[in-house]
Amino acid sequence: MPIETRHAIHPEHASMFDTEALRANFLIQGLFVPGEINLTYSHYERLVVGGAAPAGSPLTLEPAKATGTPFFLARRELGIINVGGAGTVTADGERFELGARDVLYVAQGTKEVTFASADAAAPALFYLVSTPAHQRHATRRIAIAEAKRVELGAQETANKRTIFQLIHPDVCTSCQLVMGMTQLEPGSVWNTMPAHVHDRRSEAYLYFDLAAGAKVFHLMGEPEETRHLVVGDREAILSPPWSIHSGCGTSAYAFVWAMGGDNIDYTDMDPVTLEMLK
Ligand SMILES: O=C(O)C(=O)C[C@H](O)C(=O)CO
Numbered sequence: 354m355p356i357e358t359r360h361a362i363h364p365e366h367a368s369m370f371d372t373e374a375l376r377a378n379f380l381i382q383g384l385f386v387p388g389e390i391n392l393t394y395s396h397y398e399r400l401v402v403g404g405a406a407p408a409g410s411p412l413t414l415e416p417a418k419a420t421g422t423p424f425f426l427a428r429r430e431l432g433i434i435n436v437g438g439a440g441t442v443t444a445d446g447e448r449f450e451l452g453a454r455d456v457l458y459v460a461q462g463t464k465e466v467t468f469a470s471a472d473a474a475a476p477a478l479f480y481l482v483s484t485p486a487h488q489r490h491a492t493r494r495i496a497i498a499e500a501k502r503v504e505l506g507a508q509e510t511a512n513k514r515t516i517f518q519l520i521h522p523d524v525c526t527s528c529q530l531v532m533g534m535t536q537l538e539p540g541s542v543w544n545t546m547p548a549h550v551h552d553r554r555s556e557a558y559l560y561f562d563l564a565a566g567a568k569v570f571h572l573m574g575e576p577e578e579t580r581h582l583v584v585g586d587r588e589a590i591l592s593p594p595w596s597i598h599s600g601c602g603t604s605a606y607a608f609v610w611a612m613g614g615d616n617i618d619y620t621d622m623d624p625v626t627l628e629m630l631k
Protein backbone atom coordinates (compact mmCIF):
# COMPACT_ATOMS: atom_id res chain seq x y z
CA MET A 354 0.00 0.00 0.00
CA PRO A 355 2.08 2.98 -1.22
CA ILE A 356 2.11 6.11 0.98
CA GLU A 357 3.77 9.28 -0.20
CA THR A 358 4.77 11.90 2.39
CA ARG A 359 4.16 15.59 1.74
CA HIS A 360 5.87 18.06 4.06
CA ALA A 361 4.36 21.28 5.35
CA ILE A 362 5.61 24.30 3.38
CA HIS A 363 6.05 27.85 4.68
CA PRO A 364 4.01 30.35 2.59
CA GLU A 365 7.10 32.44 1.79
CA HIS A 366 8.77 29.30 0.45
CA ALA A 367 5.69 28.33 -1.56
CA SER A 368 5.59 31.77 -3.19
CA MET A 369 9.02 31.03 -4.76
CA PHE A 370 7.94 27.69 -6.29
CA ASP A 371 7.77 27.18 -10.03
CA THR A 372 4.92 25.19 -11.58
CA GLU A 373 6.69 21.85 -11.10
CA ALA A 374 7.42 22.46 -7.41
CA LEU A 375 3.88 23.73 -6.76
CA ARG A 376 2.45 20.59 -8.34
CA ALA A 377 4.87 18.26 -6.53
CA ASN A 378 3.88 19.71 -3.15
CA PHE A 379 0.17 20.49 -3.48
CA LEU A 380 -1.32 18.35 -6.28
CA ILE A 381 -2.11 14.65 -5.84
CA GLN A 382 -2.55 12.56 -8.98
CA GLY A 383 -3.03 8.84 -9.57
CA LEU A 384 -5.33 8.26 -6.60
CA PHE A 385 -7.42 5.60 -8.32
CA VAL A 386 -5.26 2.83 -9.76
CA PRO A 387 -7.32 -0.34 -10.39
CA GLY A 388 -6.56 -2.97 -7.74
CA GLU A 389 -4.65 -0.56 -5.47
CA ILE A 390 -4.94 1.68 -2.43
CA ASN A 391 -2.79 4.82 -2.83
CA LEU A 392 -2.32 7.22 0.07
CA THR A 393 -0.64 10.57 0.63
CA TYR A 394 0.42 11.48 4.17
CA SER A 395 0.43 15.25 4.61
CA HIS A 396 2.11 17.03 7.51
CA TYR A 397 -0.70 19.58 7.34
CA GLU A 398 -2.87 18.34 10.26
CA ARG A 399 -1.47 14.84 9.47
CA LEU A 400 -4.27 14.51 6.93
CA VAL A 401 -4.08 11.27 4.94
CA VAL A 402 -5.71 11.55 1.53
CA GLY A 403 -6.05 8.69 -0.93
CA GLY A 404 -8.01 6.40 -3.13
CA ALA A 405 -9.03 2.74 -3.07
CA ALA A 406 -10.02 1.29 -6.44
CA PRO A 407 -10.94 -2.38 -5.90
CA ALA A 408 -11.02 -4.36 -9.13
CA GLY A 409 -11.51 -8.17 -9.15
CA SER A 410 -10.82 -8.74 -5.45
CA PRO A 411 -11.26 -6.75 -2.22
CA LEU A 412 -8.54 -4.43 -0.94
CA THR A 413 -7.50 -4.08 2.71
CA LEU A 414 -6.33 -0.92 4.49
CA GLU A 415 -2.96 -2.03 5.85
CA PRO A 416 -0.94 -0.79 8.83
CA ALA A 417 1.46 1.96 7.78
CA LYS A 418 4.88 2.99 9.08
CA ALA A 419 3.78 6.61 8.61
CA THR A 420 1.34 6.31 11.53
CA GLY A 421 3.53 4.10 13.75
CA THR A 422 0.46 2.30 15.06
CA PRO A 423 -0.39 -1.43 15.01
CA PHE A 424 -3.29 -0.83 12.64
CA PHE A 425 -4.18 2.15 10.47
CA LEU A 426 -7.16 3.45 12.49
CA ALA A 427 -5.69 2.76 15.95
CA ARG A 428 -5.49 6.54 16.55
CA ARG A 429 -7.35 7.85 13.48
CA GLU A 430 -10.82 8.31 12.05
CA LEU A 431 -11.65 7.88 8.36
CA GLY A 432 -14.11 9.43 5.92
CA ILE A 433 -14.90 7.54 2.70
CA ILE A 434 -16.94 8.80 -0.25
CA ASN A 435 -17.64 6.68 -3.29
CA VAL A 436 -17.07 8.61 -6.53
CA GLY A 437 -17.39 5.54 -8.78
CA GLY A 438 -19.75 2.57 -9.29
CA ALA A 439 -21.50 0.71 -6.46
CA GLY A 440 -19.33 -0.98 -3.87
CA THR A 441 -19.04 -2.14 -0.30
CA VAL A 442 -16.83 -1.24 2.62
CA THR A 443 -16.50 -3.72 5.47
CA ALA A 444 -15.44 -2.34 8.86
CA ASP A 445 -14.60 -4.98 11.50
CA GLY A 446 -16.98 -7.41 9.82
CA GLU A 447 -19.88 -4.98 9.33
CA ARG A 448 -20.72 -4.51 5.64
CA PHE A 449 -21.84 -1.14 4.26
CA GLU A 450 -23.08 -0.68 0.70
CA LEU A 451 -22.07 2.62 -0.82
CA GLY A 452 -23.64 3.88 -4.02
CA ALA A 453 -22.39 6.88 -5.96
CA ARG A 454 -21.60 9.76 -3.58
CA ASP A 455 -22.56 7.87 -0.40
CA VAL A 456 -20.25 8.31 2.58
CA LEU A 457 -19.00 6.11 5.39
CA TYR A 458 -17.54 7.50 8.60
CA VAL A 459 -15.27 4.85 10.13
CA ALA A 460 -14.61 4.95 13.87
CA GLN A 461 -11.20 5.30 15.48
CA GLY A 462 -10.14 1.87 16.73
CA THR A 463 -11.56 -0.06 13.78
CA LYS A 464 -9.07 -2.85 13.14
CA GLU A 465 -9.98 -4.06 9.65
CA VAL A 466 -11.33 -2.07 6.72
CA THR A 467 -11.81 -3.68 3.30
CA PHE A 468 -13.09 -2.28 0.02
CA ALA A 469 -14.88 -4.13 -2.79
CA SER A 470 -16.57 -3.23 -6.08
CA ALA A 471 -20.03 -4.62 -6.87
CA ASP A 472 -19.03 -4.96 -10.53
CA ALA A 473 -15.39 -4.93 -11.64
CA ALA A 474 -16.56 -3.53 -15.00
CA ALA A 475 -17.96 -0.43 -13.22
CA PRO A 476 -15.61 -0.28 -10.23
CA ALA A 477 -16.23 1.63 -7.04
CA LEU A 478 -13.76 4.46 -6.45
CA PHE A 479 -13.44 5.17 -2.74
CA TYR A 480 -11.89 8.53 -1.88
CA LEU A 481 -10.38 8.41 1.61
CA VAL A 482 -9.52 11.17 4.08
CA SER A 483 -8.22 10.33 7.55
CA THR A 484 -7.30 12.55 10.49
CA PRO A 485 -5.87 11.77 13.93
CA ALA A 486 -8.60 10.93 16.48
CA HIS A 487 -8.43 10.12 20.16
CA GLN A 488 -12.05 9.24 20.85
CA ARG A 489 -14.28 6.65 19.22
CA HIS A 490 -17.46 7.80 17.51
CA ALA A 491 -19.76 5.25 15.89
CA THR A 492 -19.12 4.06 12.36
CA ARG A 493 -21.96 5.35 10.25
CA ARG A 494 -23.13 5.24 6.63
CA ILE A 495 -24.43 8.60 5.42
CA ALA A 496 -26.41 8.46 2.19
CA ILE A 497 -26.00 11.56 0.03
CA ALA A 498 -29.77 12.14 0.59
CA GLU A 499 -29.10 12.61 4.34
CA ALA A 500 -26.64 15.48 3.78
CA LYS A 501 -27.34 18.95 5.11
CA ARG A 502 -27.67 21.02 1.94
CA VAL A 503 -26.58 24.63 1.58
CA GLU A 504 -27.35 26.50 -1.67
CA LEU A 505 -24.79 29.15 -2.61
CA GLY A 506 -23.97 31.51 -5.48
CA ALA A 507 -25.91 32.59 -8.56
CA GLN A 508 -26.01 31.82 -12.27
CA GLU A 509 -25.10 35.46 -13.04
CA THR A 510 -21.77 35.05 -11.25
CA ALA A 511 -21.20 31.51 -12.59
CA ASN A 512 -20.93 30.09 -9.05
CA LYS A 513 -24.37 28.52 -8.39
CA ARG A 514 -23.69 25.41 -6.38
CA THR A 515 -24.97 23.11 -3.63
CA ILE A 516 -22.85 22.19 -0.64
CA PHE A 517 -23.62 18.76 0.83
CA GLN A 518 -22.38 18.59 4.41
CA LEU A 519 -21.89 14.92 5.27
CA ILE A 520 -19.38 14.43 8.10
CA HIS A 521 -20.47 17.59 9.87
CA PRO A 522 -21.65 18.18 13.47
CA ASP A 523 -25.31 18.48 12.31
CA VAL A 524 -25.18 15.14 10.50
CA CYS A 525 -22.51 12.78 11.88
CA THR A 526 -20.30 13.05 14.98
CA SER A 527 -16.54 12.97 14.48
CA CYS A 528 -13.43 14.11 16.36
CA GLN A 529 -11.89 16.60 13.91
CA LEU A 530 -12.80 15.39 10.44
CA VAL A 531 -15.30 17.57 8.56
CA MET A 532 -16.17 16.37 5.05
CA GLY A 533 -18.67 17.00 2.29
CA MET A 534 -19.18 17.57 -1.38
CA THR A 535 -20.00 20.54 -3.58
CA GLN A 536 -21.86 20.24 -6.90
CA LEU A 537 -21.71 23.08 -9.43
CA GLU A 538 -24.84 23.75 -11.53
CA PRO A 539 -24.48 23.42 -15.32
CA GLY A 540 -22.96 26.67 -16.59
CA SER A 541 -21.47 27.53 -13.20
CA VAL A 542 -17.72 27.12 -12.91
CA TRP A 543 -16.47 29.01 -9.85
CA ASN A 544 -16.14 27.36 -6.45
CA THR A 545 -15.40 29.16 -3.20
CA MET A 546 -15.41 32.59 -4.80
CA PRO A 547 -15.44 34.92 -2.87
CA ALA A 548 -12.61 32.98 -1.25
CA HIS A 549 -11.66 32.44 2.38
CA VAL A 550 -8.87 31.14 4.58
CA HIS A 551 -9.04 29.38 7.97
CA ASP A 552 -5.69 29.20 9.68
CA ARG A 553 -7.28 26.86 12.26
CA ARG A 554 -7.86 24.11 9.72
CA SER A 555 -6.18 22.62 6.65
CA GLU A 556 -8.27 21.34 3.77
CA ALA A 557 -8.08 18.94 0.81
CA TYR A 558 -10.20 18.97 -2.36
CA LEU A 559 -10.83 16.08 -4.75
CA TYR A 560 -12.17 17.36 -8.07
CA PHE A 561 -14.37 14.80 -9.87
CA ASP A 562 -17.13 14.38 -12.45
CA LEU A 563 -15.33 16.78 -14.83
CA ALA A 564 -16.45 16.57 -18.46
CA ALA A 565 -14.03 14.72 -20.78
CA GLY A 566 -10.91 16.84 -21.25
CA ALA A 567 -12.13 19.56 -18.84
CA LYS A 568 -9.83 21.14 -16.25
CA VAL A 569 -10.19 23.18 -13.10
CA PHE A 570 -7.82 26.11 -12.54
CA HIS A 571 -7.43 25.74 -8.79
CA LEU A 572 -6.35 28.90 -6.98
CA MET A 573 -4.09 28.67 -3.95
CA GLY A 574 -1.64 30.79 -1.97
CA GLU A 575 -1.90 33.60 0.50
CA PRO A 576 -4.57 36.08 -0.65
CA GLU A 577 -1.99 38.66 -1.71
CA GLU A 578 0.26 36.06 -3.40
CA THR A 579 -1.96 33.68 -5.37
CA ARG A 580 -0.84 30.84 -7.63
CA HIS A 581 -2.77 28.29 -9.67
CA LEU A 582 -2.70 24.55 -10.31
CA VAL A 583 -4.31 23.09 -13.44
CA VAL A 584 -6.22 20.08 -12.08
CA GLY A 585 -7.81 17.18 -13.97
CA ASP A 586 -10.62 14.78 -13.15
CA ARG A 587 -10.15 12.71 -9.96
CA GLU A 588 -7.13 14.71 -8.87
CA ALA A 589 -6.78 16.21 -5.39
CA ILE A 590 -5.12 19.26 -3.93
CA LEU A 591 -3.78 20.00 -0.46
CA SER A 592 -4.73 23.41 0.93
CA PRO A 593 -2.43 24.65 3.72
CA PRO A 594 -3.97 26.71 6.54
CA TRP A 595 -2.55 29.93 5.05
CA SER A 596 -3.98 29.33 1.59
CA ILE A 597 -7.15 30.21 -0.24
CA HIS A 598 -8.77 27.23 -2.00
CA SER A 599 -10.95 28.25 -4.89
CA GLY A 600 -11.26 27.16 -8.49
CA CYS A 601 -12.66 27.92 -11.91
CA GLY A 602 -13.52 25.04 -14.24
CA THR A 603 -13.78 24.98 -18.00
CA SER A 604 -17.27 23.52 -17.33
CA ALA A 605 -19.29 22.38 -14.30
CA TYR A 606 -17.86 19.73 -11.93
CA ALA A 607 -18.10 18.44 -8.37
CA PHE A 608 -15.54 18.24 -5.60
CA VAL A 609 -15.12 16.64 -2.21
CA TRP A 610 -13.77 18.90 0.51
CA ALA A 611 -12.39 17.66 3.79
CA MET A 612 -10.77 19.40 6.73
CA GLY A 613 -8.93 18.71 9.94
CA GLY A 614 -7.66 21.06 12.61
CA ASP A 615 -8.54 22.92 15.75
CA ASN A 616 -12.30 23.10 15.32
CA ILE A 617 -15.18 21.47 13.44
CA ASP A 618 -17.11 24.69 12.80
CA TYR A 619 -17.68 24.76 9.02
CA THR A 620 -18.60 28.45 9.21
CA ASP A 621 -15.35 29.48 10.92
CA MET A 622 -13.79 31.16 7.87
CA ASP A 623 -11.97 34.45 7.36
CA PRO A 624 -13.50 35.96 4.22
CA VAL A 625 -11.14 37.18 1.50
CA THR A 626 -12.63 39.96 -0.59
CA LEU A 627 -11.79 40.40 -4.28
CA GLU A 628 -9.92 43.60 -3.34
CA MET A 629 -7.59 41.59 -1.10
CA LEU A 630 -6.57 39.14 -3.87
CA LYS A 631 -3.40 39.61 -5.86
O1 LIG B 1 -18.07 25.78 -2.90
C1 LIG B 1 -17.66 26.16 -1.80
O2 LIG B 1 -17.72 27.35 -1.42
C2 LIG B 1 -17.09 25.14 -0.91
O3 LIG B 1 -17.37 23.98 -1.06
C3 LIG B 1 -16.17 25.59 0.17
C4 LIG B 1 -15.59 24.44 0.99
O4 LIG B 1 -16.60 23.67 1.52
C5 LIG B 1 -14.67 24.99 2.04
O5 LIG B 1 -13.71 25.63 1.71
C6 LIG B 1 -14.98 24.72 3.46
O6 LIG B 1 -14.06 25.39 4.30
Ligand SMILES: [Zn+2]
Nearest residue numbers: 549551556598
Ligand atom coordinates in the same frame (compact mmCIF):
# COMPACT_ATOMS: atom_id res chain seq x y z
ZN1 LIG C 1 -12.30 26.24 3.30
